[in-house]
Amino acid sequence: xxxxxxxxxxxxxxxxxxxxxxxxxxxxxxxxxxxxxxxxxxxxxxxxxxxxxxxxxxxxxxxxxxxxxxxxxxxxxxxxxxxxxxxxxxxxxxxxxxxxxxxxxxxxxxxxxxxxxxxxxxxxxxxxxxxxxxxxxxxxxxxxxxxxxxxxxxxxxxxxxxxxxxxxxxxxxxxxxxxxxxxxxxxxxxxxxxxxxxxxxxxxxxxxxxxxxxxxxxxxxxxxxxxxx
Amino acid sequence: xxxxxxxxxxxxxxxxxxxxxxxxxxxxxxxxxxxxxxxxxxxxxxxxxxxxxxxxxxxxxxxxxxxxxxxxxxxxxxxxxxxxxxxxxxxxxxxxxxxxxxxxxxxxxxxxxxxxxxxx
Numbered sequence: 413x414x415x416x417x418x419x420x421x422x423x424x425x426x427x428x429x430x431x432x433x434x435x436x437x438x439x440x441x442x443x444x445x446x447x448x449x450x451x452x453x454x455x456x457x458x459x460x461x462x463x464x465x466x467x468x469x470x471x472x473x474x475x476x477x478x479x480x481x482x483x484x485x486x487x488x489x490x491x492x493x494x495x496x497x498x499x500x501x502x503x504x505x506x507x508x509x510x511x512x513x514x515x516x517x518x519x520x521x522x523x524x525x526x527x528x529x530x531x532x533x534x535x536x537x538x539x540x541x542x543x544x545x546x547x548x549x550x551x552x553x554x555x556x557x558x559x560x561x562x563x564x565x566x567x568x569x570x571x572x573x574x575x576x577x578x579x580x581x582x583x584x585x586x587x588x589x590x591x592x593x594x595x596x597x598x599x600x601x602x603x604x605x606x607x608x609x610x611x612x613x614x615x616x617x618x619x620x621x622x623x624x625x626x627x628x629x630x631x632x633x634x635x636x637x638x639x640x641x
Numbered sequence: 642x643x644x645x646x647x648x649x650x651x652x653x654x655x656x657x658x659x660x661x662x663x664x665x666x667x668x669x670x671x672x673x674x675x676x677x678x679x680x681x682x683x684x685x686x687x688x689x690x691x692x693x694x695x696x697x698x699x700x701x702x703x704x705x706x707x708x709x710x711x712x713x714x715x716x717x718x719x720x721x722x723x724x725x726x727x728x729x730x731x732x733x734x735x736x737x738x739x740x741x742x743x744x745x746x747x748x749x750x751x752x753x754x755x756x757x758x759x760x761x
Contacts, residue, residue: 443724453728464735468742475746478753485686499686506679514672517714518665618716625714629707635679636703640686641696 452619456626459588463630466584467637470577482569484639487560488552502639505548506631509589512541513628516596520621523614528603531617535600538624542593549586553579578638585634588627596620663713671713678706 425431443450474481490500519534556562556578562569564576599620608614682702685695712718717725 443727444721445724450724453724457728457731460732461735464732464738468735468738471739472742472746475743476749476753478750478757499683503679503683507676510672510675510679513675513710513714514668517668517671521663521665521668622715625710628714629710632703632706632710636682636699640682640699 446615448615448619449622452622456622459626459630463581463584463633466577466581467633470581470638473573473577474571477571477573479571481571482567482574484641487556487562487569488639499639501548501552502635505545505552506635508541508545508548509628509631512538512545513625515541516621516624520618523603523608523617526609526612526614528606528609531614532600532604535596535603535617535620539593539596539600542589542596542624542627546586546589546593549582549589553582581634581638585627585630588630592624592627595623667713671709675706675709678702678709 425434485498486496488502489496489498491497492500515534516538519531519538522531522534560569561567562575562578564579566572567575599617602608603614603617608616679702682699685698685702690698711729717729
């Protein structure tokens with residue numbers, strides 16, 4: 413039976429450009445999710461490899477430096493009330509990013525319940541969290557550049573490669589957060605305008621949420637491997 | 642027309658099915674759990690734990706947090722297996738890269754440690 417079907421299938425679809433299009437557009441679906449979600453996930457997998465390569469390169473360089481690696485918990489300390497609190501700013505940034513991930517998860521749920529205003533509000537709150545994160549990162553960068561004298565090619569604390577990896581990895585992550593803020597602002601506007609109510613479909617909120625959670629996910633690993641290791 | 646009906650059935654996209662809508666309380670508990678795990682990683686630094694124990698703890702907490710974010714916040718726990726494996730397996734190739742670079746890195750360090758003091 414199935415053999416017969418295969419034969420007839422091969423005979424009805426020609427092996428030329430037309431056939432190529434037919435093959436690719438035939439009603440075969442592997443992933444039972446919508447294209448928007450599948451494509452965002454596939455993009456995130458590719459992004460995983462970018463950040464993964466950065467962190468692997470960082471590991472490879474850190475393994476090979478003869479000079480000691482700068483003591484991150486002292487380099488990133490914040491001077492509060494006459495004492496240096498190690499990694500304080502990073503802890504606050506982590507707190508903000510995790511919170512923004514939480515509000516985004518709630519926005520997705522509100523979206524599926526088709527609560528227009530609540531969804532828009534929660535997405536906007538998430539974007540504001542992202543904005544606060546980028547602002548603190550700017551503060552951190554200017555402190556390291558102007559006060560501590562850290563450069564991509566050297567620094568007073570130890571191995572010269574530290575600055576290059578720090579600026580590349582956190583810079584690329586910060587770029588993702590900044591793009592995410594713009595992306596979320598656009599989605600919030602569209603939710604507020606009732607675009608997804610008209611479509612009767614809030615899937616795009618979930619897709620935007622995937623991107624935002626990924627940004628949080630990357631930060632978890634940067635926090636662990638760059639700041640704490 | 643039969644075909645059309647089949648494709649539009651809500652269960653065709655499990656991600657949209659009502660049973661995958663979760664109460665806020667689930668997200669809030671995961672949120673709190675993420676804070677607690679972050680606090681643990683931070684505590685490792687404050688307690689000045691060093692060496693293998695530090696690396697082990699920091700890595701374990703990071704992967705636990707990552708699992709919570711991917712599984713619950715990104716809904717991967719409720720996706721079908723075909724999709725889950727297609728997305729989650731490819732990044733495992735990074736483990737091969739890590740392994741190769743670790744071996745190579747140890748060798749490069751050994752060589753530099755031998756010769757760089759001679760070169761000055």
